[in-house]
Amino acid sequence: MVTVTRETDHLRERMNRYLDEFLERETAGLAFLGEDLALLRDTLLGFVRQGGKRLRPAFVHWGHRAAGGDPGDEAVLAAGCAVELVHACALILDDVMDEAETRRGRPAVHLALAEHHGGRAWRGDGRRFGESAATLSGMLAYTWADAALLRAGPHLTDAFEVLTRMRTEVVGGQYLDLAYAARGASGPAEAARVATYKSAKYTIEHPLHLGHAVAGGDPRLRVPLSAYALPLGEAFQLRDDVLGVFGDPEVTGKPVGADLRQGKHTWLTATARERAGGYGAALLDHVHDEADVAAARQLIVTTGALETAEERITDLVSLARTALDEADLPAEVVHGLGELADLVTRRQA
Numbered sequence: 001m002v003t004v005t006r007e008t009d010h011l012r013e014r015m016n017r018y019l020d021e022f023l024e025r026e027t028a029g030l031a032f033l034g035e036d037l038a039l040l041r042d043t044l045l046g047f048v049r050q051g052g053k054r055l056r057p058a059f060v061h062w063g064h065r066a067a068g069g070d071p072g073d074e075a076v077l078a079a080g081c082a083v084e085l086v087h088a089c090a091l092i093l094d095d096v097m098d099e100a101e102t103r104r105g106r107p108a109v110h111l112a113l114a115e116h117h118g119g120r121a122w123r124g125d126g127r128r129f130g131e132s133a134a135t136l137s138g139m140l141a142y143t144w145a146d147a148a149l150l151r152a153g154p155h156l157t158d159a160f161e162v163l164t165r166m167r168t169e170v171v172g173g174q175y176l177d178l179a180y181a182a183r184g185a186s187g188p189a190e191a192a193r194v195a196t197y198k199s200a201k202y203t204i205e206h207p208l209h210l211g212h213a214v215a216g217g218d219p220r221l222r223v224p225l226s227a228y229a230l231p232l233g234e235a236f237q238l239r240d241d242v243l244g245v246f247g248d249p250e251v252t253g254k255p256v257g258a259d260l261r262q263g264k265h266t267w268l269t270a271t272a273r274e275r276a277g278g279y280g281a282a283l284l285d286h287v288h289d290e291a292d293v294a295a296a297r298q299l300i301v302t303t304g305a306l307e308t309a310e311e312r313i314t315d316l317v318s319l320a321r322t323a324l325d326e327a328d329l330p331a332e333v334v335h336g337l338g339e340l341a342d343l344v345t346r347r348q349a
Helices: 003-048 055-066 074-098 109-119 128-148 157-185 190-212 217-247 267-284 290-302 304-327 331-343
Strands: none
Touching: 003 055, 003 109, 003 128, 003 157, 003 190, 055 074, 055 217, 055 290, 055 331, 074 109, 074 128, 074 157, 074 190, 109 128, 157 190, 157 217, 190 304, 217 267, 217 290, 217 304, 217 331, 267 290, 267 304, 267 331, 290 304, 304 331
């Protein structure tokens, strides 16, 4: 029998080929842009193609398998493509809102577009052009997600309901992030709520449900899938928070302490801020150079926030694994989802 690791690797290869073919086909519909197509095409397609591990399509795949789906069914690739395009949209727009400088080790899309503007001495504000063009690129990816899902077989009503819920919640989570920051509501509870809707659910729970829907699965199966997905999604986001502060830039694709410099209000920083009082809050709110990053990291360690986060990740993964063990799922699905639990929460991801 093919091992789960080889199956997951094979899925990634198939997913990349499917994405390539889909993107080329959809881009043909923009031929009317003439010479202006090249920039939009190269920027958006390049961003999607450098998407890394394809975690979300992997969860779509195992949700499909959990519901009895055929691993060779191309419908699961169409659904995975839709999720990847929603993910691309979310990242591009998130970087615009956060004024992020890098993504996946490269300049963020809006900055790459601004540089293109500046390098050709075009009229107007280059940064404004970059942000506007990046927003349109995100909208295009969002639109193409629908086109991808239309190829996902006969169970489209249920599949679109899941995709709509996923997109509604990620947009709502992003709005919560903006609103909490504007109001100064940055405690651990608020940070956890943002993370749940902005990242965790759309990374694990909704892709699992989407794969299940594409396979026409028994609705009752979504309960144990969620019991596994929700704690794992929270653990995934906590690991991402830790890596955003302490991770290796060669692995994360972001500069050292990028989340601290951007002033992101994560569960990790909110816990440190709460424990350190006024001094800690002032320090974390004014991180600019390497010395500030080092001081903020030290604060997070000395307050015990880092240790608490690691303990919580361990506890959440344990909850997810218990739910998986108690679910009535095929052995290969339990193995595959267990492998993904390790992948999304390991210390260098």
